[in-house]
Amino acid sequence: MISAVRSIGAFSLAVLAASGRACILLIQMLGNIPTSVRRYELLVEQLFHVGVLTLPIIIVAALFVGMVLALQGYNTLVDFGAESSLGLLVALSLTRELGPVLAGLLFAGRAGAALTAEIGLMKATEQLAGMEMMAVDPVRRVLLPRFLAGVISVPILAILFTAVGILGGYLLSVDVLGIDQGVYWSVMQEGVDFQQDVLNGLFKSLVFGALISLLAVFIGYDARPTPAGVGAATTLTVVLSSLLVLAVDFSLTSMMF
Amino acid sequence: MKKQLIEITVGLFVVAGILVLLFLSFRVSNLNSDSVSNPYQVKAQFDNIGGLKVKAPVTMAGVRIGRVGAISLDSASYQAKVTMDISGAYNKLPVDSSASINTQGLLGEQFISLEPGGDKKYLKEGDSIRLTQSAVVLENLIGQLLYKGSSNNP
Incomplete structure (x- = not known):
């Protein structure tokens, strides 16, 4: 009985301590942003690994999500004779x-996991310690470019997802379901507000980008430097960032709309 | 060489993001059609505006000529005061035009429809439209119908 309570307490303390370390890391990184912008080659390289290489999965997924939305929405709307609102x-x-x-x-599955594994392995093979020996700050040299690349990439990926999904829905509704193409766009333009919908969505994705990148970088940096530790850290990144994205999305939605 | 390739693809990635944002703002949302070019404001008072909302279209003969700018309650007459932003391109509306609140389809969005009058003078900034017709509230209509239906029965 006592040991159960004790393990709950130990877990809570560990979570609290880890969040504290994550906040310290975030402040360290934010303070180093000016120097990182001056050495933009590192950032560009990470943008390639984190952003560009995630594009294929985003585009394919978005195409299918858009088509499924159109198909499923059509089945419901046609009962009310409102299938012309499908675009909206x-x-x-x-x-x-x-x-x-x-x-x-x-992004959390494709890039977050890779970031954690990379940084965790650098720690396990003592590359980060080696950098510190050479007076190179690993936070500035390794962590910050990866974090910034994530923060920049996720909003771009999210709006690409949105646009490709809308085009996927267009393909299905116009070519397969026989909805007039002019109606598809005009209903959409009438109902979608730039500030209310597009900009709020962009803001959401910026929050998600910062959240996932911070988690991925921090968990890798904080991992136990063993093969099992790196594996556990990678899993933790994917699970935790997925859950947090969904939870934060709920609270953002209830505040925005 | 590889570095050049990386920089090119990253550049394309960022440019694609910007282009898609433009697509979302102009093709998907109503950023371009939303703004009324150099508008002038015209007021009208209605007994009941039903479900009229700010930004609802203002039309004449079915053509969109502006939108609803603000809605408030006039505390002296207890009527709804609606301010309309009408595009400067349509500056020759007679002062005795009348405004009515209509519904797109049976259950659609509500909008203001203007009927032109015959006066030689035109509406200008700050003028009021005096002839107004309230929104038709479907529930009241059904209520009247039921009332009449029951009173006809012996």
């Missing part, structure tokens, strides 16, 4: 929710 349904679901959230989840 697809566009609103994608700009407000699915674009940022699914791009965030895919």
Whole structure:
């Protein structure tokens, strides 16, 4: 009985301590942003690994999500004779929710896991310690470019997801379901508000990008420097960032709309 | 060489992001059609505006000529005060035009429809439209119908 309570307490303390270390790391990184912008080659290289290489999975997923939305929405709307609003349904679901959230989840799986594994392995093979020996700050040299690349990439990936999803929905509704193409766009333009929907979605994805990148970088940096530790850290990044994206999305949605 | 390739693809990635944002702002959302070019404001008072919302279209003969700018309650007459932003391109609306609140389709969005009058003078900034017709509230209509239906029965 006592030991159960004790393990709960130990767990809570460990979580609290880790969040504290994550905050310290975040402040360290934010303070180093000016120097990192001056050495932009490192940032560009990470943008390639984190952003560009995530593009294929984002585009393919978005195409299918858009088509499924159109198909499923059509089945419901046709009962009310409102199938002409299909474009609006697809566009609103994608700009407000699915674009940022699914791009965030895919990013966490594709790039977040890789970031954690890379940094964890650098720590396990004592490369980070070696850098410190040479008076190179690993936070500035290794962690910050990866964090910034994630923060920049996720909003771009999210709006690409949204746009490709809308085009996927267009393909299905116009070519397969026989909805007029002019109606598809005009209903959408009438109902989607730039500030309310597009900009709020973009803001959401920025929050997700910062959240996932911070988690991925921190968990890798904080991992136990053993093969098992790196494996556990990679799993933790994917699980934790996916759950947090969904939870934060709920609270952001309830505040915004 | 490899570095050049990386920089090129990253450049394309960022440019694609910007282009897609433009696509979302102009093709998907209503950023371009939303703004009314050099508008002038015209007021109108209605007994009941039903479900009229800010930004609802203002039309004449079915053509969109502006949108609803603000809605408030006039505390003296207890009527709804609606301010309309009408595009400067349509500056020859007679002062005795009338405004009515209509519904797109049976259950659609509500909008203001202007009917031109015959006066030689034109509406300008700050003028009020005096002839107004309230929104038709479907629930009241159904209520009247039921009332009439039951009173006809012996």
